[in-house]
Amino acid sequence: MKIAKGFRGRYFSLAAIAATVSCIQLQAQDVKAIQLERVVVSAANSEQDEEDVTEDVTVITADEIQERGYVTLKDALASVPGISFTSNGGYGQPTSIYLRGLNSDQTLVLIDGVRANDVTGLLGAQFETLLLDDVERIEVIKGAQSGVWGADASAGVINIVTKGAKKALGYGYKLGTYDTRSFNLMLSDKKDKLNYSLSLSSFQTKGFSAAEPGSGSPLYGSRGDDLGYEEDPYTNRTYIVKLGYEISEKDRVEASLRAIDAKIHYDSIDFATGKTVDAPDGPFTLNSIKNRFYSAGYSREDGQNRLRLFYNYSTFNRTQYGGYSGHIKEVGAINRYDYANDSFFQAGGGYQGFSQGLSAGSDLGKKYANRYIFATNYNTLFEGRTIVSESVRYDNYTNFENKLTYKAGIKQYLLSEFGVSANYSTGYNVPTLYRLYDSWVGNKELKPESTRGYDAGLFFKDFKAIYFSQRVEDLIDYNYSTFKYYNEPGSSKFKGVELSYSGTILEDVAYDLGYTRLLKAQKASGESFARRAKVSFNYSFTWFAGDKHTVNINGYYVGERFDDVAKKVQTGKYNVTNIALRHNFAKGYTGQIEVRNIFDRFYQEVDGYGTSGRAFYIGISAKL
Numbered sequence: 001m002k003i004a005k006g007f008r009g010r011y012f013s014l015a016a017i018a019a020t021v022s023c024i025q026l027q028a029q030d031v032k033a034i035q036l037e038r039v040v041v042s043a044a045n046s047e048q049d050e051e052d053v054t055e056d057v058t059v060i061t062a063d064e065i066q067e068r069g070y071v072t073l074k075d076a077l078a079s080v081p082g083i084s085f086t087s088n089g090g091y092g093q094p095t096s097i098y099l100r101g102l103n104s105d106q107t108l109v110l111i112d113g114v115r116a117n118d119v120t121g122l123l124g125a126q127f128e129t130l131l132l133d134d135v136e137r138i139e140v141i142k143g144a145q146s147g148v149w150g151a152d153a154s155a156g157v158i159n160i161v162t163k164g165a166k167k168a169l170g171y172g173y174k175l176g177t178y179d180t181r182s183f184n185l186m187l188s189d190k191k192d193k194l195n196y197s198l199s200l201s202s203f204q205t206k207g208f209s210a211a212e213p214g215s216g217s218p219l220y221g222s223r224g225d226d227l228g229y230e231e232d233p234y235t236n237r238t239y240i241v242k243l244g245y246e247i248s249e250k251d252r253v254e255a256s257l258r259a260i261d262a263k264i265h266y267d268s269i270d271f272a273t274g275k276t277v278d279a280p281d282g283p284f285t286l287n288s289i290k291n292r293f294y295s296a297g298y299s300r301e302d303g304q305n306r307l308r309l310f311y312n313y314s315t316f317n318r319t320q321y322g323g324y325s326g327h328i329k330e331v332g333a334i335n336r337y338d339y340a341n342d343s344f345f346q347a348g349g350g351y352q353g354f355s356q357g358l359s360a361g362s363d364l365g366k367k368y369a370n371r372y373i374f375a376t377n378y379n380t381l382f383e384g385r386t387i388v389s390e391s392v393r394y395d396n397y398t399n400f401e402n403k404l405t406y407k408a409g410i411k412q413y414l415l416s417e418f419g420v421s422a423n424y425s426t427g428y429n430v431p432t433l434y435r436l437y438d439s440w441v442g443n444k445e446l447k448p449e450s451t452r453g454y455d456a457g458l459f460f461k462d463f464k465a466i467y468f469s470q471r472v473e474d475l476i477d478y479n480y481s482t483f484k485y486y487n488e489p490g491s492s493k494f495k496g497v498e499l500s501y502s503g504t505i506l507e508d509v510a511y512d513l514g515y516t517r518l519l520k521a522q523k524a525s526g527e528s529f530a531r532r533a534k535v536s537f538n539y540s541f542t543w544f545a546g547d548k549h550t551v552n553i554n555g556y557y558v559g560e561r562f563d564d565v566a567k568k569v570q571t572g573k574y575n576v577t578n579i580a581l582r583h584n585f586a587k588g589y590t591g592q593i594e595v596r597n598i599f600d601r602f603y604q605e606v607d608g609y610g611t612s613g614r615a616f617y618i619g620i621s622a623k624l
Contacts, residue, residue, distance in 0.1 A: 104123045151448070198240070324359055551579070
């Protein structure tokens with residue numbers, strides 16, 4: 001394994017002083033002398049160093065999550081170039097993530113390799129329900145990844161890797177604006193051949209009104225709180241159990257469960273006018289969510305050979321509109337053979353089953369299945385100056401035509417820290433059971449989407465510049481005239497440029513900067529996709545003020561963005577800045593103060609839906 005380059009390993013580890021449950025405490029002078037590996041799994045479904053991946057990948061570490069005060073996955077993804085997002089209100093409200101301009105459901109989300117895209121839903125994964133207290137790192141790999149992961153990875157993959165077991169007891173408590181309270185507790189240990197990890201995260205807030213006067217209202221610019229709108233509360237309790245047992249030096253078994261119990265109050269829409277409505281509790285506005293993610297596996301490492309057998313099971317249940325329920329199960333085997341230094345061949349296969357029970361309270365009772373095989377080859381050549389990778393996958397669905405997808409990439413170092421990269425890949429998305437068979441909006445004639453695209457870039461030390469281009473054939477869209485889903489004929493096009501730069505100033509201030517310009521996000525019909533920002537910029541500055549203090553300022557700017565294809569409603573052109581202060585006031589104890597939206601900017605990510613004003617949070621965390 002190579003040692004990762006750049007300031008991240010040296011300086012971001014200092015945030016361990018402030019970590020709630022995650023990292024070993026280090027003195028600042030020691031941190032600057034240590035290089036840490038940054039491992040990526042999502043590129044090949046196997047561990048690789050970040051610098052050895054040909055694709056454009058961003059890794060968000062546990063230290064960065066703690067330093068910047070991220071609570072949900074959406075908070076963290078705001079720091080990633082190439083990603084924009086919208087939410088229908090505050091915490092817990094429906095959230096869409098647009099990776100390189102593509103639709104939210106075209107990004108595959110994994111939790112320790114378990115699929116988190118809701119088979120009964122519209123937006124892919126339920127980003128708003130994923131808390132980060134137990135997260136070790138978040139991997140974002142961009143570009144079609146169906147050659148490794150199959151369907152629903154047309155835009156890319158977000159892989160959430162949770163913390164492993166080590167002897168630790170930690171907890172944290174935070175309270176703040178909107179009567180927000182959060183608590184987390186983690187206990188983990190490793191004894192002889194057995195290791196375990198138990199974790200609880202609790203988040204609750206009275207929140208603010210999801211509905212707010214939109215741009216066409218004379219009251220636009222007033223927050224719901226100022227108008228006496230009711231609060232829309234949100235609660236989330238997430239439980240995690242992880243177990244592992246070393247059968248021998250070569251053999252290991254493990255199992256895990258992640259349980260999410262959430263409750264959210266939505267607001268309504270007046271379908272006659274299209275305006276949001278401040279609505280009281282009712283069967284259409286209350287939603288209780290119970291999602292479960294199970295995994296079990298066996299692994300064996302024998303010299304150059306690594307074998308994994310796994311079983312994953314995801315269940316989704318929500319009560320809105322009478323209830324929705326569904327599940328995904330997957331069983332498979334993967335074998336990796338390291339046939340030379342820094343070279344490996346990996347092959348695997350498996351079975352996936354997708355099922356939906358309830359749909360708006362009615363028994364849908366539909367399912368389809370998939371059998372797949374895939375292979376990946378990876379080589380580092382010419383003393384590490386050239387890296388190449390190739391992947392191919394074949395999927396055999398019961399309801400759709402068989403599909404062959406692939407990807408290939410190269411990374412070439414021209415000088416010691418300067419180089420170029422290029423990737424070409426194909427992908428596809430299958431319709432969800434809801435879109436196929438729902439009695440109101442379903443269309444049994446829907447076909448899978450097909451994707452092809454490339455990116456090319458250059459890098460120098462911690463600077464990267466990437467140009468990307470992607471086409472989607474038969475994109476699945478919603479027809480507001482027929483109230484049905486349909487395939488948009490022809491090619492929808494997405495093009496853009498991403499820039500990112502990381503570094504340090506005077507060895508005490510670390511920074512991350514990202515810029516994205518979306519040159520095109522256009523349907524085959526010529527219409528532009530709504531809610532995609534043409535320009536976005538994200539930033540983070542962390543000052544290590546001595547051995548016991550860290551100060552972080554982070555935020556993002558959203559440029560021109562329209563809420564509708566007619567470009568009549570502008571929802572962009574704003575900046576949100578946050579600040580987080582950490583102080584290690586005793587051995588193992590850290591206090592934190594956070595101010596989000598410090599300039600109290602008024603903005604709406606979706607026309608007619610509110611966002612947080614200036615909000616204050618204070619907390620304490622400990623690692624014993």
